[in-house]
Amino acid sequence: MNYLNGKINSGIISVLLGASFVLLFADRIFFTGKDSLVLFLINDLIVIITFIILSLYLLKIIREKNPTPSNLVLNIGIINAFIFLAIIFSENILNFLFENISNRITQPGLLESIIYTIYAFVFLIISSYLLIVFKELYFHKQNRGRRTYFLAMLIFMGLTSISNLLFKTPRYEYIINSFFIISIVLIVINSIRISWIAFISKKEKISLLILSIIILTLFILNLVNSGENDFHGKILMNFSPSFQQFFNLMLLYGAIYFSVLFFTTLFHIPTAEAYDRKAKEVSSLQYFSKLITQVLDFNELAETITDIATKVSSADAAWIVIKNNGSTNVIANKNIAYVDADLINQFLLESGVCEKITETKICNLSKFAKKSQLSEKFGSIAVSPLKSYNEVKGYLVAARKNDSIFYEEDKIAINTFSDYASVAIENSILVEQSIEKERLEKELDVAREIQRKILPSKNPYYENFSISSVFIPAFEVGGDYYDFFEISKEKVGFIIADVSGKGISAAFIMAEIKGIFESLSQMIESPKEILVQANHILKNTLSKKSFVSALYGLIDMNEEVICFSRAGHCPAILIRNGEVNLFKPSGIGLGLTNTNHFKEHLEEFKIDLKQNDNLIFYTDGITEAKNKELEDFGDERFIKILLNNADQTVEKISNEVIKEVTLFSNDHSQYDDITLVILKWNKKNNYMEIKNGRIQHLN
Amino acid sequence: MAEFSTSIKDKGDVSVINLKGFLDAHTAPILENNFVDLIDKNRFQIVVEFKDLAYISSAGLGVFMAYIEKIRDSKGDIKFAGMSDKVYNIFDLLGFPLLYEIFKSEDEAIKKFVETK
Numbered sequence: 001m002n003y004l005n006g007k008i009n010s011g012i013i014s015v016l017l018g019a020s021f022v023l024l025f026a027d028r029i030f031f032t033g034k035d036s037l038v039l040f041l042i043n044d045l046i047v048i049i050t051f052i053i054l055s056l057y058l059l060k061i062i063r064e065k066n067p068t069p070s071n072l073v074l075n076i077g078i079i080n081a082f083i084f085l086a087i088i089f090s091e092n093i094l095n096f097l098f099e100n101i102s103n104r105i106t107q108p109g110l111l112e113s114i115i116y117t118i119y120a121f122v123f124l125i126i127s128s129y130l131l132i133v134f135k136e137l138y139f140h141k142q143n144r145g146r147r148t149y150f151l152a153m154l155i156f157m158g159l160t161s162i163s164n165l166l167f168k169t170p171r172y173e174y175i176i177n178s179f180f181i182i183s184i185v186l187i188v189i190n191s192i193r194i195s196w197i198a199f200i201s202k203k204e205k206i207s208l209l210i211l212s213i214i215i216l217t218l219f220i221l222n223l224v225n226s227g228e229n230d231f232h233g234k235i236l237m238n239f240s241p242s243f244q245q246f247f248n249l250m251l252l253y254g255a256i257y258f259s260v261l262f263f264t265t266l267f268h269i270p271t272a273e274a275y276d277r278k279a280k281e282v283s284s285l286q287y288f289s290k291l292i293t294q295v296l297d298f299n300e301l302a303e304t305i306t307d308i309a310t311k312v313s314s315a316d317a318a319w320i321v322i323k324n325n326g327s328t329n330v331i332a333n334k335n336i337a338y339v340d341a342d343l344i345n346q347f348l349l350e351s352g353v354c355e356k357i358t359e360t361k362i363c364n365l366s367k368f369a370k371k372s373q374l375s376e377k378f379g380s381i382a383v384s385p386l387k388s389y390n391e392v393k394g395y396l397v398a399a400r401k402n403d404s405i406f407y408e409e410d411k412i413a414i415n416t417f418s419d420y421a422s423v424a425i426e427n428s429i430l431v432e433q434s435i436e437k438e439r440l441e442k443e444l445d446v447a448r449e450i451q452r453k454i455l456p457s458k459n460p461y462y463e464n465f466s467i468s469s470v471f472i473p474a475f476e477v478g479g480d481y482y483d484f485f486e487i488s489k490e491k492v493g494f495i496i497a498d499v500s501g502k503g504i505s506a507a508f509i510m511a512e513i514k515g516i517f518e519s520l521s522q523m524i525e526s527p528k529e530i531l532v533q534a535n536h537i538l539k540n541t542l543s544k545k546s547f548v549s550a551l552y553g554l555i556d557m558n559e560e561v562i563c564f565s566r567a568g569h570c571p572a573i574l575i576r577n578g579e580v581n582l583f584k585p586s587g588i589g590l591g592l593t594n595t596n597h598f599k600e601h602l603e604e605f606k607i608d609l610k611q612n613d614n615l616i617f618y619t620d621g622i623t624e625a626k627n628k629e630l631e632d633f634g635d636e637r638f639i640k641i642l643l644n645n646a647d648q649t650v651e652k653i654s655n656e657v658i659k660e661v662t663l664f665s666n667d668h669s670q671y672d673d674i675t676l677v678i679l680k681w682n683k684k685n686n687y688m689e690i691k692n693g694r695i696q697h698l699n
Numbered sequence: 700m701a702e703f704s705t706s707i708k709d710k711g712d713v714s715v716i717n718l719k720g721f722l723d724a725h726t727a728p729i730l731e732n733n734f735v736d737l738i739d740k741n742r743f744q745i746v747v748e749f750k751d752l753a754y755i756s757s758a759g760l761g762v763f764m765a766y767i768e769k770i771r772d773s774k775g776d777i778k779f780a781g782m783s784d785k786v787y788n789i790f791d792l793l794g795f796p797l798l799y800e801i802f803k804s805e806d807e808a809i810k811k812f813v814e815t816k
Contacts, residue, residue, distance in 0.1 A: 501724060502758070547761065549757075588795075588798065592793065592798060601794065620789075630754075
């Protein structure tokens with residue numbers, strides 16, 4: 001068969017086909033009736049060549065259409081019916097049209113020659129078509145190894161046909177007979193094991209069964225009616241003895257093939273349903289993979305699940321019930337009104353069907369009191385739990401209408417599917433959570449970045465005092481803020497503040513605070529007045545829930561004085577001569593109350609600075625740092641460290657504090673930002689410079 | 700952070716919200732809901748009992764700020780009672796005693812409501 005499967009140039013074939021037709025036609029018209037063996041041989045040779053080319057041509061056409069076996073069988077049936085009619089009625093019709101034409105088969109005139117040739121041509125095409133269709137049927141879902149048998153069968157059919165021409169004498173008839181018998185054997189061999197039947201559905205099998213018995217009958221009738229002595233047989237015999245033989249062999253092949261097909265189909269019918277179910281299960285596997293790709297959108301997933309559930313379980317409707325804090329709600333209802341689904345849910349939950357359910361349960365609605373309230377007649381329900389981590393998160397419910405009910409066998413498919421659906425839903429929830437978590441982390445990254453940019457990158461340098469500042473952000477940005485504002489050569493303002501709340505909203509308020517104090521500090525000197533103005537702005541812009549604690553101070557290096565006001569912030573601490581002074585002048589947090597009330601209660605405090613005074617400003621991240629037992633680090637520990645290290649440099653003091661806080665809260669995550677600013681006063685013109693970690697007095 | 704819960708009991712016209720545990724940004728919505736419910740029921744005389752509260756963060760303080768205006772506009776008030784020293788210090792730092800009346804005990808706070816009527 002290789003030559004048939006090879007690449008065929010359709011152009012060349014069409015030309016060849018046309019040429020051979022013309023040649024054959026000419027041969028038939030001009031050389032009929034001339035009793036010459038040579039002409040006889042040439043005639044059949046042309047017929048054979050035409051047949052081969054025709055077959056190649058038809059093969060190409062059929063291949064392009066890629067028909068199913070059922071289509072091919074139906075085509076065979078139609079052609080067979082045509083052959084049947086042709087054989088039965090051709091003599092009468094032709095006799096009616098052309099008077100007594102049947103008597104002149106062997107000695108035809110020109111007209112008769114033409115008619116007979118056309119008739120034969122039609123059958124040439126038909127038999128060629130049959131051959132190709134049989135070939136396609138044979139190779140459908142067939143192993144490649146069986147090629148040889150088919151090729152051998154064709155060869156022997158050919159040999160039988162040609163020998164019919166050459167050895168049509170009693171002496172050599174045994175040659176024809178032996179080729180014929182071998183052909184029959186090969187036809188039988190090739191007709192058994194029709195593998196494609198297994199792959200068609202039960203419905204198709206039944207129609208195939210009916211079709212095959214009809215076609216079988218037609219093949220047998222045609223075979224019987226196309227003997228050499230019948231009108232039809234005579235025409236073909238006259239046209240080409242080998243073709244006549246081949247045509248009959250084709251009919252024989254058809255009869256055998258279809259009788260085998262009939263019985264094979266018959267034996268396949270009982271198992272057809274099982275095959276159908278398996279096929280359905282396999283195709284539902286494909287649905288399952290669909291579930292995996294849809295985990296990104298929970299609602300879409302739910303819709304897909306109910307959609308597939310109806311297909312897998314052949315249900316009329318399906319929906320999902322999701323348990324949510326004790327209540328249940330229906331989602332993704334498919335082919336059922338929400339109200340109906342809800343009514344049925346109530347019944348399922350109240351009747352206790354859903355209690356301790358571990359696999360698909362089937363129940364009918366005959367005991368359902370409110371059944372008449374349903375807008376459609378649902379009668380049978382299959383409930384499957386949707387589990388995740390052994391906890392039932394909801395149910396997948398499938399329903400059938402009217403009298404069709406769920407059977408125990410249906411349970412397996414539904415149960416398997418609901419297991420898959422559970423996994424898909426669980427995955428979807430996990431994906432959603434991780435996306436949400438990632439979004440929050442991104443948001444916090446942004447907040448931290450804002451905070452980092454808002455805070456001063458380095459401390460300003462002044463001859464009269466040294467500054468250290470430490471800022472340790474919490475994971476969730478806490479909203480701590482500190483800054484220095486150079487007002488003139490002698491004056492520097494500073495602020496330490498803590499915004500209520502956390503995360504990105506706190507970071508934005510910080511940015512606003514920075515803007516407010518940057519500009520106010522340049523316009524107003526009085527810390528109290530600055531805070532009053534800041535409160536005025538913030539009271540109008542902050543949400544009711546938000547507020548800011550702040551401490552604003554102004555250092556005058558000429559006067560050697562620090563002046564500050566405290567708006568709800570942690571106290572300022574002064575360590576002087578080994579003693580602690582806590583300054584907590586009255587003041588309400590920014591944004592908590594209206595400007596008058598705020599101003600009324602805001603005090604301004606002045607400290608004359610002395611040599612080696614340590615001024616400490618901080619946020620509650622230090623004093624409220626917690627250990628494993630949730631104890632606060634507290635003021636006492638804080639002050640003790642400050643006292644013990646008062647003689648050290650500001651860096652050293654600050655390092656000690658941070659070290660102790662870190663050790664204290666080692667087992668507990670840092671919940672709030674930590675800010676610590678320490679100033680150490682060096683009397684005018686008597687400042688210290690730190691070199692290589694050692695303090696040197698320059699004067 | 701650890702758990703937080705509230706309970707509300709009515710004593711005459713006064714509603715007492717008892718706070719328990721840790722009140723921070725994550726648990727604040729629970730208390731917010733309490734206030735919303737009370738406002739819905741037109742109960743504007745509210746005492747917040749702090750004796751079982753272990754910790755309050757700035758977000759927790761923000762809850763009172765969110766509803767105080769509306770409650771005072773409706774001739775009501777939020778009064779605080781039973782604060783531990785630690786909790787009081789947090790309120791005190793921010794100047795809350797200048798904004799809210801703080802009492803040693805729940806009874807004193809209720810009494811104040813009754814007297815001013």
